[in-house]
Amino acid sequence: MMNNVLLDIQNLSAGVTGKEIIKNFNLAIKEGEVHVIMGPNGAGKSTLSHVLTGKPGYEVTKGNISFKGKNLLEMSPEDRANEGLFLIMQYPVAIEGVSFMTFLKYALNAKRKYLGQTELSAPEFLKVIRDESIKLGISQEMLKRAVNVGFSGGEKKRMETLQMALLKPNLAILDEADSGLDIDALKIVASGINDLRDGKRALLIITHHQDLLEYIVPDFVHVFADGHIIKTGDKNLALELEAKGYTDFIKEAQC
Amino acid sequence: MLDLLKNITLENDNIPALASLRQKGKAAFKGLPTLKDEPYKYTNIQSVITPQMFSQKPHDCGHEHCTCHETCLDFAAHEFHFCGGRLHEHFHFIEGLEISSLKEALSTHEATPYIGKFDIEAFPLAALNTALLDEGLFIRISKPLDKPLALIYNNKEGVTANIRNLIVLEKGAKAEMIEIFEGTSTPYLTNIVSEISIAKGASLLHCKLQNEGQNAVHIAFSNVLVKSQGEYQSYLLSKGAKLSRCETRVLLKEENAKATVNVAYCVNDEQTADITTNIAHLSPFTASNQIIRGVMDDNAHGVFQGKIHIAPDAQKTEGHQQHKALLLSSNARVDVKPELEIFADDVKCSHGTTSGDLNAEELFYLKSRGIDEKEARKILTTAFLNTAFEEIENQNIKAFLENAL
Numbered sequence: 288m289m290n291n292v293l294l295d296i297q298n299l300s301a302g303v304t305g306k307e308i309i310k311n312f313n314l315a316i317k318e319g320e321v322h323v324i325m326g327p328n329g330a331g332k333s334t335l336s337h338v339l340t341g342k343p344g345y346e347v348t349k350g351n352i353s354f355k356g357k358n359l360l361e362m363s364p365e366d367r368a369n370e371g372l373f374l375i376m377q378y379p380v381a382i383e384g385v386s387f388m389t390f391l392k393y394a395l396n397a398k399r400k401y402l403g404q405t406e407l408s409a410p411e412f413l414k415v416i417r418d419e420s421i422k423l424g425i426s427q428e429m430l431k432r433a434v435n436v437g438f439s440g441g442e443k444k445r446m447e448t449l450q451m452a453l454l455k456p457n458l459a460i461l462d463e464a465d466s467g468l469d470i471d472a473l474k475i476v477a478s479g480i481n482d483l484r485d486g487k488r489a490l491l492i493i494t495h496h497q498d499l500l501e502y503i504v505p506d507f508v509h510v511f512a513d514g515h516i517i518k519t520g521d522k523n524l525a526l527e528l529e530a531k532g533y534t535d536f537i538k539e540a541q542c
Numbered sequence: 543m544l545d546l547l548k549n550i551t552l553e554n555d556n557i558p559a560l561a562s563l564r565q566k567g568k569a570a571f572k573g574l575p576t577l578k579d580e581p582y583k584y585t586n587i588q589s590v591i592t593p594q595m596f597s598q599k600p601h602d603c604g605h606e607h608c609t610c611h612e613t614c615l616d617f618a619a620h621e622f623h624f625c626g627g628r629l630h631e632h633f634h635f636i637e638g639l640e641i642s643s644l645k646e647a648l649s650t651h652e653a654t655p656y657i658g659k660f661d662i663e664a665f666p667l668a669a670l671n672t673a674l675l676d677e678g679l680f681i682r683i684s685k686p687l688d689k690p691l692a693l694i695y696n697n698k699e700g701v702t703a704n705i706r707n708l709i710v711l712e713k714g715a716k717a718e719m720i721e722i723f724e725g726t727s728t729p730y731l732t733n734i735v736s737e738i739s740i741a742k743g744a745s746l747l748h749c750k751l752q753n754e755g756q757n758a759v760h761i762a763f764s765n766v767l768v769k770s771q772g773e774y775q776s777y778l779l780s781k782g783a784k785l786s787r788c789e790t791r792v793l794l795k796e797e798n799a800k801a802t803v804n805v806a807y808c809v810n811d812e813q814t815a816d817i818t819t820n821i822a823h824l825s826p827f828t829a830s831n832q833i834i835r836g837v838m839d840d841n842a843h844g845v846f847q848g849k850i851h852i853a854p855d856a857q858k859t860e861g862h863q864q865h866k867a868l869l870l871s872s873n874a875r876v877d878v879k880p881e882l883e884i885f886a887d888d889v890k891c892s893h894g895t896t897s898g899d900l901n902a903e904e905l906f907y908l909k910s911r912g913i914d915e916k917e918a919r920k921i922l923t924t925a926f927l928n929t930a931f932e933e934i935e936n937q938n939i940k941a942f943l944e945n946a947l
Contacts, residue, residue: 341910343902343906363915364906365909365910365912365918368909368910368912376910380903380906380907382922384924384926384928385921385922390908393908393911393917394908394912397914454911
């Protein structure tokens with residue numbers, strides 16, 4: 288059976304006011320696929336994740352994005368999330384005075400409400416949280432702490448992975464999810480992500496090196512330069528890129 | 543306003559101590575403060591106190607149909623109720639506690655050493671309170687109490703609830719107290735003065751919810767004396783009333799006396815909330831900390847005036863103050879006047895104040911997890927205000943204040 292197209296980006300141009308960063312960008316992701324966008328630091332890869340999640344301050348000047356057949360650009364950030372889009376952030380925000388427990392409960396119930404489901408009772412919620420947090424090596428003490436306040440890079444990414452596990456998105460975007468992680472943390476996050484692969488859920492991994500790809504095997508690797516994809520290949524492209532370095536690779540590709 | 547005082551007849555003038563205090567109050571009261579008076583330059587009290595608020599005598603509503611007795615607490619406490627400016631005098635024996643009406647304590651002279659321990663000339667509304675002195679509680683605590691004390695005030699239209707409470711903690715005593723102020727949506731005035739005396743090694747946790755009706759005026763002044771190794775912890779949530787002014791003055795009189803004065807205030811529509819603190823470090827090794835958080839929406843107005851005074855011989859003292867305000871609308875405003883007055887050289891003091899809108903990154907983070915704008919703003923403002931209550935040890939009282947946000 289053919290899998291459906293989940294995310295379809297057509298001729299997208301976007302950026303911050305007065306500066307176009309993404310130019311004529313095209314990408315289609317089907318259910319179950321793992322796509323990787325690789326490119327040098329500062330090439331504007333993160334702009335793509337910001338535009339997809341609807342972060343204020345980014346402007347779309349051209350093109351369309353459809354997600355599950357709906358016009359993504361017309362949706363609020365919260366509706367995009369509830370519709371099934373999830374971003375593992377490069378720098379998750381710390382929020383004083385809000386415990387992870389409280390935050391997760393609001394997030395989970397927001398999605399349930401959006402889907403017309405009843406809110407979880409306190410015991411149901413605790414059970415769900417416990418089951419998922421054990422898998423990621425997250426202690427009860429960490430859950431009681433304020434959101435990302437005083438968390439190490441690895442702890443923050445584990446908490447992001449927990450949120451993803453709870454919210455069960457259709458498409459998860461990992462924006463430099465491996466930055467600032469040591470090898471152990473990287474393995475935990477990668478295994479958390481792999482656990483969620485069910486043949487339907489799709490992943491878009493945005494990264495500038497291929498460390499994470501040793502643990503999560505991609506279906507497609509795209510090289511991002513000058514605001515769009517200049518070459519697409521399979522997992523071997525990532526290795527080629529790593530061996531040659533971006534500068535030479537991009538020079539060759541553009542010849 | 544002076545004329546207005548003339549028309550008020552008070553009972554119990556036959557109690558000499560009461561009558562003489564009233565005379566002092568009348569002499570000291572020169573009218574309501576105006577914006578020209580420095581301590582009131584941001585808060586226009588005169589414009590909101592109307593003769594109508596003095597039109598009804600304090601009166602209780604008759605017990606059968608009175609809902610003000612019904613507890614609003616979800617934990618056990620020794621409750622005392624004021625209704626329409628009147629104290630319900632139903633006292634039962636409580637181990638470690640001596641309690642009576644103010645009138646009773648003045649007629650037996652029990653209250654004499656503890657009343658009027660500040661310069662009423664400097665506090666016009668406390669002078670007014672003294673001129674109209676009638677109702678209040680005298681509470682003396684000699685041992686740690688089994689349950690918190692809860693003082694619950696329910697005021698109504700046209701009444702000035704003029705209340706003076708004296709709270710005395712004897713050597714080594716420990717107590718927890720919560721005060722709750724509520725009332726009708728029609729105009730009334732609450733003008734309360736609390737005189738608190740904390741003896742050597744004693745400690746008081748004093749929590750307060752100011753949730754007066756939307757057209758009410760709430761004026762509160764607490765004068766707190768703390769002796770050696772005594773501790774005063776005050777946590778206030780001020781959210782009700784058309785205009786409120788909650789003024790707390792703490793005198794750390796002897797070595798190792800400590801005070802915490804934390805406040806969360808949140809106002810909207812046309813409300814004004816004035817938080818005024820004055821912590822005087824009068825001896826060495828004294829310590830104070832203030833965490834103040836304010837949220838203003840719509841056309842609301844916040845005022846924070848906080849003073850830390852350190853006397854010349856109060857070496858090795860620590861005094862900290864931090865005020866943060868959130869302005870959620872372009873018409874909301876806050877006036878801030880922090881003051882450090884330091885006459886000793888070996889001290890650790892700090893103060894800081896900020897104001898701004900909610901953090902856009904935090905807001906987006908919540909929204910990117912599916913939480914809608916309205917809910918996300920509520921989560922963030924509640925968390926912001928809750929910082930003032932983080933250190934409350936009594937979990938019941940802490941939860942009560944947090945839930946009242």
